[in-house]
Amino acid sequence: MEIAILLLIIAVIFVSRSVKVVPQQNAWVVERLGKYHAALTPGLNFLVPFIDKVAYKHSLKEIPLDVPSQVCITRDNTQLQVDGILYFQVTDPMRASYGSSNYIVAVTQLAQTSLRSVIGKLELDKTFEERDIINAQVVQAIDEAALNWGVKVLRYEIKDLTPPKEILHAMQAQITAEREKRALIAASEGRRQEQINIATGEREAFIARSEGEKQAAINQAQGEAESIKAVALANAEAIERVAAAIRQPGGEQAVQLKVAEKAVEAYGKVAADSTTTLIVPGNMSEVSALIASAMTLVKQGKA
Numbered sequence: 001m002e003i004a005i006l007l008l009i010i011a012v013i014f015v016s017r018s019v020k021v022v023p024q025q026n027a028w029v030v031e032r033l034g035k036y037h038a039a040l041t042p043g044l045n046f047l048v049p050f051i052d053k054v055a056y057k058h059s060l061k062e063i064p065l066d067v068p069s070q071v072c073i074t075r076d077n078t079q080l081q082v083d084g085i086l087y088f089q090v091t092d093p094m095r096a097s098y099g100s101s102n103y104i105v106a107v108t109q110l111a112q113t114s115l116r117s118v119i120g121k122l123e124l125d126k127t128f129e130e131r132d133i134i135n136a137q138v139v140q141a142i143d144e145a146a147l148n149w150g151v152k153v154l155r156y157e158i159k160d161l162t163p164p165k166e167i168l169h170a171m172q173a174q175i176t177a178e179r180e181k182r183a184l185i186a187a188s189e190g191r192r193q194e195q196i197n198i199a200t201g202e203r204e205a206f207i208a209r210s211e212g213e214k215q216a217a218i219n220q221a222q223g224e225a226e227s228i229k230a231v232a233l234a235n236a237e238a239i240e241r242v243a244a245a246i247r248q249p250g251g252e253q254a255v256q257l258k259v260a261e262k263a264v265e266a267y268g269k270v271a272a273d274s275t276t277t278l279i280v281p282g283n284m285s286e287v288s289a290l291i292a293s294a295m296t297l298v299k300q301g302k303a
Contacts, residue, residue: 095150
């Protein structure tokens with residue numbers, strides 16, 4: 001009975017040492033007699049008991065690594081408190097086992113030194129503006145060295161950049177000044193645009209008034225011209241009718257009578273004005289001579 005129990009114990013130990021089940025996304029490094037032998041892949045694997053042993057177990061998943069906060073000095077001699085997070089993945093289990101005694105510590109230290117080197121090349125303002133460039137340069141610097149450790153650095157992200165309190169106050173004052181400056185510029189631009197709008201409106205109103213006055217003057221001139229033309233045409237028509245009437249039988253006698261009536265009417269008006277001195281012709285034949293001269297003119301016009 002004791003022998004059977006002993007054999008069972010030996011069988012259990014034998015099976016536990018010879019059969020290994022590796023989980024998914026893991027790699028186990030096997031040493032045979034103290035020397036690297038193989039890397040076990042996920043699934044069922046068999047070892048030689050008491051000769052082979054699992055020396056290292058690695059996860060092939062992407063691993064986030066918190067990089068401790070550190071003080072970095074920028075190009076313009078400003079101190080920054082910087083911390084970040086690094087994402088890496090084991091790609092070669094053998095190198096991860098034998099390339100470095102502790103690849104996690106190695107990657108962390110390299111990330112810190114690379115970050116100090118990159119930030120030391122930039123001025124303070126650029127460190128806030130070019131985070132993507134800083135991240136890319138840190139990844140490039142770490143990835144070159146991490147190849148010998150069987151590790152692939154995927155990305156690096158800066159979590160926080162904290163300048164000293166004095167710098168923060170100065171930056172806040174600068175931001176406030178910039179905002180006040182933009183507010184003043186916006187107000188001045190508004191006043192300028194308002195003045196431009198007022199001037200433009202006045203100019204357009206003046207142009208509209210001048211155009212209206214111009215059109216009114218043109219219309220008035222055209223109206224006066226048309227009026228003058230109509231009066232002239234009426235006078236011409238009246239003269240033509242008078243001339244035609246004179247040519248008719250008895251027309252000359254009518255003209256003589258009309259001239260005589262106008263002469264007598266004129267003398268009557270002069271005589272009615274008490275302030276006017278009336279000089280009566282000594283010979284009334286002068287009136288007849290006046291009428292005769294008028295008739296001569298009429299005849300000449302008739303001819």
